[in-house]
Amino acid sequence: MSAIPIDTGRREQVAAALRARLPERSVLSDPEDTRPYECDGLAAYRQLPMIVTLPSNEDEVLAILNVCRELNVPIVPRGAGTGLSGGALPILDGVVISTARLNRIVRVDAYARTAIVQPGVRNLAISEACAQYGLYYAPDPSSQIACTIGGNVAENSGGVHCLKYGLTVHNVLRVRVATIDGEIIELGSEALDAPGLDLLAVFIGSEGMLGIVTEVTVKLVPKPATAQVIMASFDDVVTGGDAVASVIAAGIIPAGLEMMDRMSVRMVEPFVKAGYDTDAAAILLCEADGTALEVAEEIERMTRVLRSAGATAIAVSQSEAERMRFWSGRKNAFPAAGRISPDYYCMDGTIPRKKLAQVLTGIEEMERTFGLRCSNVFHAGDGNLHPLILFDANQPGEFERAEAFGAAILALCVEVGGTITGEHGVGMEKINSMCVQFGRKELDMFLAVKRAFDVPMLLNPDKAIPTPHRCAEFGKMHVTKGALPFADLPRF
Incomplete structure (x- = not known):
């Protein structure tokens, strides 16, 4: 998507109005200063921002909103820019509000098991701040080292442990929001319930279309005493997909249940050296956490189910270092794609678990139809797919084919009773x-x-x-x- 020229007169007008109410360093209007904000993680779509603002507090957020409302200027909120659906793509004549400087952890309450944080706080930083209390924040997107809680709220992000511990919507108690009218409202409550309509659930996942987050109260959970991961190998992706449904049907809710096909395993293993079975057509990573007795029992139960479902080999992590190594391969699947392809297009759809095998077979057929390879790595326990379509943007027409391939995958997800997104949002990509x-x-x-x-x-x-x-x-x-x-x- 090529960039479109900006109206310089309009830019000067809006910049002057913003600088009249904000510190000079909070307003960027020079093209070289705004260029780092021209896209998010979906780098195929780019637009140079007219203006970027970097508020340092809630009052500055309100000031920006008031100027934009008065001058009828569109606004695009932006967190860390790790989103994969173009949700933070700038608008030609609009203003980007970056929450990067709103990065303070306001309070950690170990007794209530909550943390109050500003939207620019990194996901992983929350867990780091409360580790001393034996607590952590459960949602863990693959980008958790960089993504921020404000962006997580906007997209309703998940992660490898969302099967047991829930998505962002299940782990946020309250958000403080600046509205387009220049007012502050609070949605949700630190109590078990809040009066009135449940607008918190409406707001989480709204992709910056309803207001700007200025503060978030999150739930914290006790760090499990121990955890172990099973790596189960399968000689067929259909068998692996069916095994996922078998685990859940057995009444087991693993802390994490992830699947990777042969292509994703083989692109990750040389990059991370996670110890994956590169001969398998697919592998499942199944984690149990809790007390030592609970983990031992669940690992034994899952092992029996996976063997009955057709697993050809099973390995169980024997140390915390090995457990983290198993997960490091899954979490580094996206960057590892760069080892085997100049570009990749990451999709995000959700399907009923019992349809996993059918959809994976459908994606294999689409590879032949569109003439492109696809590596499958996903939150199998939730039925949340993340196909990585591999292409070369330097080859004419390949990106367009990748887009069409992605749209076909999403159409198949809908056809089998699923949805077009699980945690990446709609943005521009899936509109x-x-x-x-x-x-x-x-x-x-x-x-x-x-x-x-x-x-x-x-x-x-x-x-x-x-x-x-x-x-x-x-x-x-x-x-x-x-x-x-x-x-x-x-x-x-």
Whole structure:
């Protein structure tokens, strides 16, 4: 996606208004200063920001919102920029609000098992800050060393341990939010419940379209006494996929249950040396945590289920170092893709667990259809897929084929009863796929919620929720089972 020129006159006007209310160092308008913000982790889509703001406190956030509302300037919130769906992609005539300087851990309450943090605090830093109390923050995205809690709230991020401990929405008690009207509201509560509608669940995962997070209260959980990981090998991806359903059907909820196919294993092992079985068609990583007795019992139960499900080999971590090494391979799957491909396109869809084998087989067929390789690594226990489509952007047409491949995977996810995203968000990447999953009435309801928070429609506009016109245009080009979606919309 090529960059579009910025109206320099408009930029000077907005920059002057912002500098009148903010410190000089909080407003960036020179192209060389704003270029690092032109994309997030979905680097194929780029747009140079008109202006980037870096507020240091809540009052400065409110000042930015007031200026943008008065001048009718669109706003794109940005955390660490690790998102993979283009949610932080700048808008041509808009302002980026980076929360990087709002990075203070306000308070850790070991008795209540909570932490109050600003949105720019890194995910892993929360666990580091409360480790002395034997506590940690459970959601652990692969980017946890860099991603921030504000971005986690925006995308409802998960991680390898979300099967047992839940997504961001299950681990956040309260958020403090700056609205487009220049007001501060609090959603949720540090108590067990909050009065009124459950707007906290509405806000988490809203991708910066409803307000700007200025403070978050998260739940902390006790660090397990011990943990072990099983690495189970399978000679067929279908068998491996079925084994995932077997583990859950046996009434076992592992702390983590991840799957990697042969291509992902072979690209990761030389990079990390995790000890993976490179001869296997697929491996499962199954973790048990708790007391030593609980872990021993669960490891034994999972081993029996996996052998019955067709595992050809099973290895169990014998030390904490080995357990971390097993997980390091899974968490480094994305950067390891660079060893075997110039570029990769990471998708994110969620399906019923019992459909894993069917979808993996479908993806294999799509590899032949689109002429591109796909490495599969995902949160198998949740049915949350992360196919890595490998391509070379220097080859004409390959990125377009990768996009079409990704859209086809998401359409298959919807067809089998799943969704187009599990934790990466919709952003710009999946906005057309929203037209596949939802009807006009549902999309209108989503827009109504946004308007309730953001009447001028300035917060991250044109992201996540497609317009009827976009769905009509997308429908012209995509036919599913002989029928065009949104047949009630006009065709052009």
